[in-house]
Amino acid sequence: xxxxxxxxxxxxxxxxxxxxxxxxxxxxxxxxxxxSASGANRQPLKYLLSNTPEQNALIFPHLxxxxxxxxxxxxxxxxxxxxxxxxxxxxxxxxxFGCDHGIAAQTIxxxxxxxxxxxxxxxxxxxxxxxxxxxxxERYEIVLVLALGKPKETVxxxxxxxxxxxxxxxxxxxxxxxxxxxxxxxxxx
Amino acid sequence: xxxxxxxxxxxxxxxxxxxxxxxxxxxxxxxxxxxSASGANRQPLKYLLSNTPEQNALIFPHLxxxxxxxxxxxxxxxxxxxxxxxxxxxxxxxxxFGCDHGIAAQTIxxxxxxxxxxxxxxxxxxxxxxxxxxxxxERYEIVLVLALGKPKETVxxxxxxxxxxxxxxxxxxxxxxxxxxxxxxxxxx
Numbered sequence: 001x002x003x004x005x006x007x008x009x010x011x012x013x014x015x016x017x018x019x020x021x022x023x024x025x026x027x028x029x030x031x032x033x034x035x036s037a038s039g040a041n042r043q044p045l046k047y048l049l050s051n052t053p054e055q056n057a058l059i060f061p062h063l064x065x066x067x068x069x070x071x072x073x074x075x076x077x078x079x080x081x082x083x084x085x086x087x088x089x090x091x092x093x094x095x096x097f098g099c100d101h102g103i104a105a106q107t108i109x110x111x112x113x114x115x116x117x118x119x120x121x122x123x124x125x126x127x128x129x130x131x132x133x134x135x136x137x138e139r140y141e142i143v144l145v146l147a148l149g150k151p152k153e154t155v156x157x158x159x160x161x162x163x164x165x166x167x168x169x170x171x172x173x174x175x176x177x178x179x180x181x182x183x184x185x186x187x188x189x
Numbered sequence: 190x191x192x193x194x195x196x197x198x199x200x201x202x203x204x205x206x207x208x209x210x211x212x213x214x215x216x217x218x219x220x221x222x223x224x225s226a227s228g229a230n231r232q233p234l235k236y237l238l239s240n241t242p243e244q245n246a247l248i249f250p251h252l253x254x255x256x257x258x259x260x261x262x263x264x265x266x267x268x269x270x271x272x273x274x275x276x277x278x279x280x281x282x283x284x285x286f287g288c289d290h291g292i293a294a295q296t297i298x299x300x301x302x303x304x305x306x307x308x309x310x311x312x313x314x315x316x317x318x319x320x321x322x323x324x325x326x327e328r329y330e331i332v333l334v335l336a337l338g339k340p341k342e343t344v345x346x347x348x349x350x351x352x353x354x355x356x357x358x359x360x361x362x363x364x365x366x367x368x369x370x371x372x373x374x375x376x377x378x
Contacts, residue, residue, distance in 0.1 A: 002194065002303045006221050006296060031372055032195050035346065036295060037310055040256060041355050043370045048377040067229060088377070098312060099333070102291020106225060107195060110299070114191050121226055123287060140377070144288070157224065166230050181232045183220055188237040188277070188329070 005113050007157070010178070012118035013066055014079040015149025021051050021083035021117065026148075030085065032111045033104035044093035045100055045143070048134060051083040058133040059084050063145055064124035068167040081119065081147035086130075088140035101143045108146060118151035160185070194302050196346070199367070201307035202255055203268040204338025210240050210272035210306065215337075219274065221300045222293035233282035234289055234332070237323060240272040247322040248273050252334055253313035257356040270308065270336035275319075277329035290332045297335060307340035349374070 026049045033045070050056055060081070065074035075081070085108060089097040105121045112119055122145045130142060153176055160166055160179040168178045215238045222234070239245055249270070254263035264270070274297060278286040294310045301308055311334045319331060342365055349355055349368040357367045 002191075002296075002300050003221060003224075005191065006224050009225070011226055027372060027376070030376065032192060034369060034372055034375055035192075035195050036198070037200055037298070039312060041357050041367060043355060043375070046375050046377050086377075099288045099291025099294070102288030102293075103295040103310075104291075105288070106292040106295045107191075107299075109226070110296075111191050121292075123228060136377075166232060168230050178230060180223060183216060183223055186223060186232070186235050187216070187219065188235050188275075188325075 005110050009109050009113040010118065010155035011120040012151035012153060012155060013120050014075050014153040015081055016152045017078050017080055017082055019082060019150035021148055023049060023051060025115065026051060026083055026085060029108045029111045032107045036103050036107045038100050039098040042094050044090050044097055045104055046088050046090050046140065048086040048088065050086065056081065056084060059086065059130065059145065062126040062130040062133065063122050063147070067124065069170060079152055081149045083148040085146040085148065086134065086142060087144040087146065088136065089143050090139060091141055092139050097143055105144055105146055112148055116150070117148060119146050119148040122147055194299050198298050198302040199307065199344035200309045201340035201342060201344060202309050203264050203342040204270055205341045206267050206269055206271055208271060208339035210337055212238060212240060214304065215240060215272060215274060218297045218300045221296045225292050225296045227289050228287040231283050233279050233286055234293055235277050235279050235329065237275040237277065239275065245270065245273060248275065248319065248334065251315040251319035251322065252311045252336065256313065258359060268341055270338045272337040274335040274337065275323065275331060276333040276335065277325065278332050279328060280330055281328050286332055294333055294335055301337055306337060308335050308337040311336055
């Protein structure tokens, strides 16, 4: 059931760094995105795969983690992602990318969840330094970075409280709580 | 396997209009989107459900269908969508919606595919007339319309030819052909 996969597919930010992700697996995940919808079928997105400690170390410092957890700078050594997929838009194909990156990122992460992996879409990126670190050609615009690994944290969905606060938070046991709006709140009459 | 669902989840534009989609089904589909990722967990998207002939008829004329099929104005009576999900961004929550609509739309359409249904993400919309037809409050910005139904056409994926043309086309038998770029083309070194 897709629903089980959707529920399993939480945004994970801490991983078991002993579990690598192979290039073959990353290619399979990108292939799922390749076969998905793209605005006017232009397919302007391209993907840079990273799964070596060396290349991962080039990417990690340029990502911002969990904006609402102000006393947490991001995953410590030993719990960092073991792979990344850097998603870029090829401006030689299109100048804007609509919501193609959302379609692709969600498909990739659902695929990762099916494999017992997990990850997080990161849009808060130091763009210029990351571009430089990866020697990305100017024609490519970074749109999203997917951090991937074997999740090593518990993430629970709960209802948004009456006050309406949607900020996720982490409890004393390290469980990550994510308030989701109720169905009734997001349906228009 | 998610891959089977991804392959099954083509963009369909012609439907068996004898097959309705219940409100309960539409709610289940939106619930999948509700449980999915949202930038900074803001969850600014809201959803208007339509599955009556009367309301569907208000929506249909404001959508543009299959831009590359220049001699086809859209599905004829009898093959039109039996439901729509109008996706809007609530500007009281956020001013921009990132790629949330891509995440949500893909999740909904994968859910539809699992049920033997199908649809199409439509971004080419006459915004002001549709807003008026639906009496949408000014705070809601239409971001995408999902057309849904029981598909009544065959859609095949093929490789982009050497010339690089990504335009989809329909053959004499009415089969819809969608050229997808090869994996090698979308992976960066």
